Amino acid sequence: MHQEIYVTSFYFAKGNTKKSYPRRIETSEGKQINFIEEGLRCVVQKGQELIEIFTMSDGQITYRIGHQQRGNEWLLLSTQ
Numbered sequence: 001m002h003q004e005i006y007v008t009s010f011y012f013a014k015g016n017t018k019k020s021y022p023r024r025i026e027t028s029e030g031k032q033i034n035f036i037e038e039g040l041r042c043v044v045q046k047g048q049e050l051i052e053i054f055t056m057s058d059g060q061i062t063y064r065i066g067h068q069q070r071g072n073e074w075l076l077l078s079t080q
Contacts, residue, residue, distance in 0.1 A: 001076055001077060001078050001079070002075050002076070002077060003027065003028065003076040004028055004073070004074070004076075005025045005026065005027055005028070005065070005074050005075065005076045006025065006074065007022045007025050007074050008025065008026050009022070009023040009024035010022060010023055011023045011037055014037075019041060021035075021039045021041060021054060022035060022039070022054060022056060022065060022074075023037070025065070025074070033058055033063065034058060035056040035058055036056075036058065036059055038057070039054055039057070040054065041053070042054075042055075049068065049069075050069055051068055052066070052067040052069070053067075053077070054066075054067070061079055061080065062079065062080045063078075063079050064076075064077040064078045064079075064080075065077060
């Protein structure tokens with residue numbers, strides 16, 4: 001899939017952590033998707049690069065989102 005998206009809102013995880021998660025995204029076609037606050041976050045190292053993978057849900061569909069810190073690029077990787 002690898003579709004470019006825009007993260008328009010974030011939330012911070014509960015507890016003493018400062019980790020942020022996408023709350024709302026917008027696709028290049030203008031579709032907005034709002035997530036519930038129970039997402040998963042995984043950091044993967046690819047060579048010298050760190051990539052964050054988020055697994056988020058809107059309550060019906062699960063979305064896998066990738067974030068490359070260099071260049072601040074967000075991609076919709078898959079949906080289920």
